Amino acid sequence: MKPRPVAGVLLRQFYLLRGSPVRSLPLFAWVAIDIVVWGFITRYLNSMSAGRFNYIPSLLGAVLMWDFFTRIMQGVSTAFLEDVWSRNFLNLFAAPLTLGEYITGLVITSIATSTVGLIVMLVLAMTVFGLSFFALGIVLIPFLLTLFCFGIALGILASALVLRLGPASEWLVWPLPALLSPFVGVFYPLSTLPRWMQAVGHLLPPAYVFQGMRAVLAHRPFSATSLAAGGAIALLDIVLAGYFFARVFRHAVRTGLLARYSAESTG
Amino acid sequence: MPLCSRYAAAAFTHAGASRTELRPGTRRRQTLQPGSTVQSPHLNSVAPAAGPTADRVLRVTNLGKHYPGVLAVDRISFAVRRREVVGLLGPNGAGKTTTINMILGVLSPSTGSIRIAGIDLARQRARALAQANFSAVYATLPGNLTVAQNLRFFGLVYNVPRLRARVATLLEEFDLQALQHTKCGVLSSGEQTRVALAKAMLNHPSLLLLDEPTASLDPAAARTIRARIRALAANNSCGILWTSHNMYEVEEVCDRVLFLSRGRILLAGDPRQLPRLHGVATLEELFIRLAREPLSVHAEHAG
Numbered sequence: 001m002k003p004r005p006v007a008g009v010l011l012r013q014f015y016l017l018r019g020s021p022v023r024s025l026p027l028f029a030w031v032a033i034d035i036v037v038w039g040f041i042t043r044y045l046n047s048m049s050a051g052r053f054n055y056i057p058s059l060l061g062a063v064l065m066w067d068f069f070t071r072i073m074q075g076v077s078t079a080f081l082e083d084v085w086s087r088n089f090l091n092l093f094a095a096p097l098t099l100g101e102y103i104t105g106l107v108i109t110s111i112a113t114s115t116v117g118l119i120v121m122l123v124l125a126m127t128v129f130g131l132s133f134f135a136l137g138i139v140l141i142p143f144l145l146t147l148f149c150f151g152i153a154l155g156i157l158a159s160a161l162v163l164r165l166g167p168a169s170e171w172l173v174w175p176l177p178a179l180l181s182p183f184v185g186v187f188y189p190l191s192t193l194p195r196w197m198q199a200v201g202h203l204l205p206p207a208y209v210f211q212g213m214r215a216v217l218a219h220r221p222f223s224a225t226s227l228a229a230g231g232a233i234a235l236l237d238i239v240l241a242g243y244f245f246a247r248v249f250r251h252a253v254r255t256g257l258l259a260r261y262s263a264e265s266t267g
Numbered sequence: 268m269p270l271c272s273r274y275a276a277a278a279f280t281h282a283g284a285s286r287t288e289l290r291p292g293t294r295r296r297q298t299l300q301p302g303s304t305v306q307s308p309h310l311n312s313v314a315p316a317a318g319p320t321a322d323r324v325l326r327v328t329n330l331g332k333h334y335p336g337v338l339a340v341d342r343i344s345f346a347v348r349r350r351e352v353v354g355l356l357g358p359n360g361a362g363k364t365t366t367i368n369m370i371l372g373v374l375s376p377s378t379g380s381i382r383i384a385g386i387d388l389a390r391q392r393a394r395a396l397a398q399a400n401f402s403a404v405y406a407t408l409p410g411n412l413t414v415a416q417n418l419r420f421f422g423l424v425y426n427v428p429r430l431r432a433r434v435a436t437l438l439e440e441f442d443l444q445a446l447q448h449t450k451c452g453v454l455s456s457g458e459q460t461r462v463a464l465a466k467a468m469l470n471h472p473s474l475l476l477l478d479e480p481t482a483s484l485d486p487a488a489a490r491t492i493r494a495r496i497r498a499l500a501a502n503n504s505c506g507i508l509w510t511s512h513n514m515y516e517v518e519e520v521c522d523r524v525l526f527l528s529r530g531r532i533l534l535a536g537d538p539r540q541l542p543r544l545h546g547v548a549t550l551e552e553l554f555i556r557l558a559r560e561p562l563s564v565h566a567e568h569a570g
Contacts, residue, residue, distance in 0.1 A: 008423030012409070015416045019450075086409040091466075094371035094406075095424045096397040253375045256334070259368040 001104065005097045009105020010112070013079050017113075026078075027113050028120035031067045035121050038063040039129035057217050059187060060131050062210060064121050066186050069147040069206060070177045071117040075110025076155025077162070077173050084167050089261045099249055103242065106159070107152055114151075136216055139227070143209045146231045150205040153237035154180075160245040163252060163261075185210050205234035322348045324398070324473040324506035325370065329379035332365050332530075339365045341530040342378055347474065347506035352497070354517045354538060355510045357527035358558035363510045366527070367403070367476050370508070372396055384473040397425065400470055402463040403478035410452020414443055414462050417451055418469065425470040437465040441495075457488035464492070468499065475499065475507045481516060489513075493520050514538075514551040524550075526557050533557055 017024050042055040049055070083089060092102065125131035134140065158173040165172070183197055184206040190198050201207040208230025215222045252258035325347040332340040340362040347353045355363050368374035370381055372392050381388040384398040408417045418437060422430040438444045441461045446454065451462055460480060467475055477496065481489040497520055500507050511517050517524060518538045526534040534541065534557065538550050547553045 002426055004423045004426045008420050011423060012412070012416075012420045015412050015420070019411065019413075019416075082409075086411060087407070088409050090371075090373060090403070090406040091408060091421070092424065093373050094396065094399075094401055095421065096393040096395075096426065097424050098393050250375075253373060256365075256368070256374050259364075259373045 001098065001100050005095075005101040006105045006108065008097075009079075009102060010108050013082065013109040013113075016082060027071075027116045031071060031117045031121050032124055034063055034067050035060070035124045035129075039125065043129065056129060056131050057133075057135070058214060060125055060129055061133060061136070061213065061217070062186050064125055064131070064133065065143065065147060065209065065213070066177075066181065066206070067121060068114060068118050068144065069151045071114035072110055072148055072151025073154040073158065073177060074174075075113045076106045076152060077158040078113075079106045079109040080155075080159035081162065081170060081173075084162060084170070084261075087261070089258055093253075093258060099246055103156060103245065106155070110152065110155060111148075136213065139212065139216055139222065142227055142231060143213060146205050146209050146227070146234050149231070149234035149238055153234065153241040156238070156241035156245050160241070160248040163245070163257075164248045166261075180204060180206070183207070189214065203233065205230040205237070208233075323382075324349055324384050325508065326382040326385075327366075327370070327379065328381075330366065330369060330376050330381065331378035332362075332369060332374065333377050339530050340369070340376075343527075343530070343532050344379075345525055345532065345535070347508055349473070349504045349506050350500050351523065352500050352507040352509055352521045354521035354524035355508055355527060356512075356514075356517060356524050356554060361527040362530040363527055364478060365530075367401070367478050367508070367510065370474075370476060371399070371401055397470065398472060399474040399476065400425070400467040400472040401476035401478070402460070402467040402480055403476075404460075404480070404482045405478070406463075407459060408451050408462060408466060410450060413448050413450050414438070414454075414465075415447040417462065418466060421466050422469050427469050433469065437468060440468075441465040456483040457485065457492075460484060460488070460492060464495065464499075468503070471503060472505055475505050477507060477509045479510055479512070481511065481513065489516065496520060514549065514554055518550050526554070528557060 017027075038060050039056075042059045045055040045059070046053075083092060122133060126133060136143070154176060158176055161172055162169050183193070183201045184204045185193065185201060186206070190201045190207055190211060193201060208227050212222055212227045212230075214220075249258070252261070323346045327346070328344050329342045330340060330344065331338075331342040343362075343366070345353075355366065357363050365374065369376045370383070370388070372388055372395070375389075381395075383395040386395040386398060388395040408421075412420060415434060415438065418434045419430060422434060427433050438447050441464060443458075443461060443465060446458060446462075451459060454462065464480065467477070480496065481492050484492060493516060496507065496509075499505065509517075509521060521538050524535065524538045524541070525532050534545075534553075536544070542548060542550050542553050545553050545556075547556060
């Protein structure tokens, strides 16, 4: 893998963001709104509970982590969609750019853009609503890494779906995190769910993260093995998503879909 | 009438196969014309002009593409040498763009092989594509980036060394300095063509593929672009595969043409000699005749 083609993919996204404030806004605007809304909700709930339970770490912390995951996933898929919108596939893939270099470029773009979102969320949640995010301690690192890996996997999967089904399937990409959220127990334990939903939840790495987070906050025993399982599933998901993308790409090259990929031709 | 082209040994297709209907088991016939100076032992193939093999920047062998029920390209073979401009001609749906897409690696062939500067595209895709570049009217550069940004972006993708200097040179060569900070989406067709050609020259390609590079240009701009492309072939030692529907332009620019019809090479040779050899006044007349009645041309030569 050559670093310069990867840098090219990254530079292109940087140019787009620099050249259009409208593109920069979603990096932090929606997550900031989320933090503000949930910040006030938790503040209200805290006032109702009269100090018996602090909702800020469990609710606001969960929102922050979920939004981080969503931003990672959308960071990959939005960078990919830029090439869909500008019909750039022919230019890109007729160049000596490997699939690995292209996807790596998308992932690094996502890291850069979601870091901006994470910083904005942290500043808002900590300064305005008093969230002690780092009180979770060292486990924050595996928590965020697991969410990061699964976000990357889902972003690659979403991109592959758009490549396979055409630009019109873009609408499928955006609600994917919302579709998963009931199963992963962002705000409630998995045991709350019916059995079949719990089974699905156990296949999703964020479920392990949010279970772990609640255990740490409640000073209950925390299962490192369980979190490791979540991390392993997330890594496996990246491999599977990459494999799926490669297969879809090969199909697109074989059938001519890649060569004629445009909003008109693939509807 | 003998087909006495300087380069070509043309072969002619089977009568029964059409682009929309692929009949299994159909057989091809080959007609090698007496007087052809270079003859290929392969059906539907055009042997390259004499010269060292190392001079071949593109070697296409038995290249074919079929979709269910559709034969888009039928085992064609040809080569392009350095400093040579080869025109790939044919009516709409003849298989020109399909052929170019296969050479660009964005469409996988059903049969055959492609070597760019001696490198097998199927086995070493990135290495082979590093030796090529292209410009096509239907593959515009991202309109939301400026001219300079596009050149820097693609320069990195093509791993161009000393990129800053290369971009500066190309901006100057293609008279783009004044437009370097303009977004490509707001450029005129002629300006976009110049940017696309500048991008196509970023990596000093051995093989340049130009799919209708002067389409939508006014005559003056088209003339300038043609002169520039001829100069590129001569000065940069690259081979050019060019598609166009403008026969005047083909005569002016191309050293050699390949006529495609229904996915097969029907005729090949010097565009300035072919009309006379086929008893018509102009290349355009020959094109129209081939497009309308490819089988009559076949019969003429077979007889």
